[in-house]
Amino acid sequence: MSVMSTTDLVDFAVHLGPFPQHIAGNGVKIDISNLNFWYGETHALKNINLKIFEREVTALIGPSGCGKTTLLRCLNRSHEFVPGTRLSGQILLDHEDIYATDLDPPELRRRFGWVAQKPNPFPWSVHYNVAYGAKLHGVVEGRAETDALVEKCLRQVGLWDEVKDRLNEPGTDLSGGQQQRLCVARALATNPDVILMDEPASALDPLATATLEDLIDQLRGNYTIVIITHNMQQAARVSQRVAVFHLGEMVEYGDAETIFIRPRHPLTQAYITGRFG
Ligand SMILES: Nc1ncnc2c1ncn2[C@@H]1O[C@H](COP(=O)(O)OP(=O)(O)OP(=O)(O)O)[C@@H](O)[C@H]1O
Numbered sequence: 001m002s003v004m005s006t007t008d009l010v011d012f013a014v015h016l017g018p019f020p021q022h023i024a025g026n027g028v029k030i031d032i033s034n035l036n037f038w039y040g041e042t043h044a045l046k047n048i049n050l051k052i053f054e055r056e057v058t059a060l061i062g063p064s065g066c067g068k069t070t071l072l073r074c075l076n077r078s079h080e081f082v083p084g085t086r087l088s089g090q091i092l093l094d095h096e097d098i099y100a101t102d103l104d105p106p107e108l109r110r111r112f113g114w115v116a117q118k119p120n121p122f123p124w125s126v127h128y129n130v131a132y133g134a135k136l137h138g139v140v141e142g143r144a145e146t147d148a149l150v151e152k153c154l155r156q157v158g159l160w161d162e163v164k165d166r167l168n169e170p171g172t173d174l175s176g177g178q179q180q181r182l183c184v185a186r187a188l189a190t191n192p193d194v195i196l197m198d199e200p201a202s203a204l205d206p207l208a209t210a211t212l213e214d215l216i217d218q219l220r221g222n223y224t225i226v227i228i229t230h231n232m233q234q235a236a237r238v239s240q241r242v243a244v245f246h247l248g249e250m251v252e253y254g255d256a257e258t259i260f261i262r263p264r265h266p267l268t269q270a271y272i273t274g275r276f277g
Pocket residue numbers: 039042044062063064065066067068069070071082
């Protein structure tokens with residue numbers, strides 16, 4: 001594949017967010033080294049080395065099937081629910097090995113909030129959607145504490161004023177954008193450090209997408225966020241760093257500005273300009 005000219009990249013009218021560079025001084029939250037992952041014979045991740053920094057948004061981009069979701073699953077060990085998988089390498093969370101034998105997987109998963117591609121609230125009340133995980137993990141006890149947490153999380157996602165009179169209605173009755181913010185509130189309720197988002201805006205309309213992007217930017221102050229997106233404009237708007245994947249390998253990693261304005265790898269150039277993927 002030929003390296004593209006500057007003109008080709010200029011044709012891709014990228015609108016970078018206000019913070020398209022890494023934030024100096026932020027520590028490493030997740031340190032991935034020599035990570036390999038297999039589904040049976042399928043070698044889905046090949047020798048990944050990646051440091052994810054705290055209080056930043058890291059975007060994972062790349063064509064379908066390149067291993068993005070698999071990498072998110074390795075972070076919270078949810079791949080362990082898929083039979084016939086194998087992993088090698090190391091992942092440190094706050095300098096601790098998340099695959100250490102003495103580590104409690106449910107407690108590890110509590111530290112990772114997960115927001116899925118399609119809003120997937122439980123078929124229960126708005127209130128219980130937020131309260132459920134927190135109660136399960138013993139984050140809160142009793143009615144007053146639970147109510148306060150539900151309100152706090154719904155305020156964090158800008159949903160409180162919209163739903164405060166609908167707390168007993170099913171979460172599934174909200175609009176798509178509201179449901180996705182409810183799912184973010186549910187993820188926040190267990191008091192995680194890291195929020196993993198797998199194409200969180202792909203089912204949302206442009207307005208709900210913009211609201212979610214604002215929310216992601218605001219949450220960045222307190223959480224480490226890893227987001228998968230197929231929308232290059234979205235990656236450019238919300239993230240500080242971007243990792244580019246291709247066929248299970250990480251081909252390039254850098255500040256969002258570098259990846260979108262001065263990508264070095266021909267595969268990155270081709271992917272972000274829409275030549276394939
Ligand atoms: N449960 C599974 N069993 C077997 N193979 C799987 C499984 N899940 C994913 N794979 C394979 O692993 C590779 C990586 O898949 P993954 O879902 O991580 O890609 P992705 O980058 O998230 O793709 P997309 O953008 O389409 O969501 C693909 O070859 C896929 O077919």
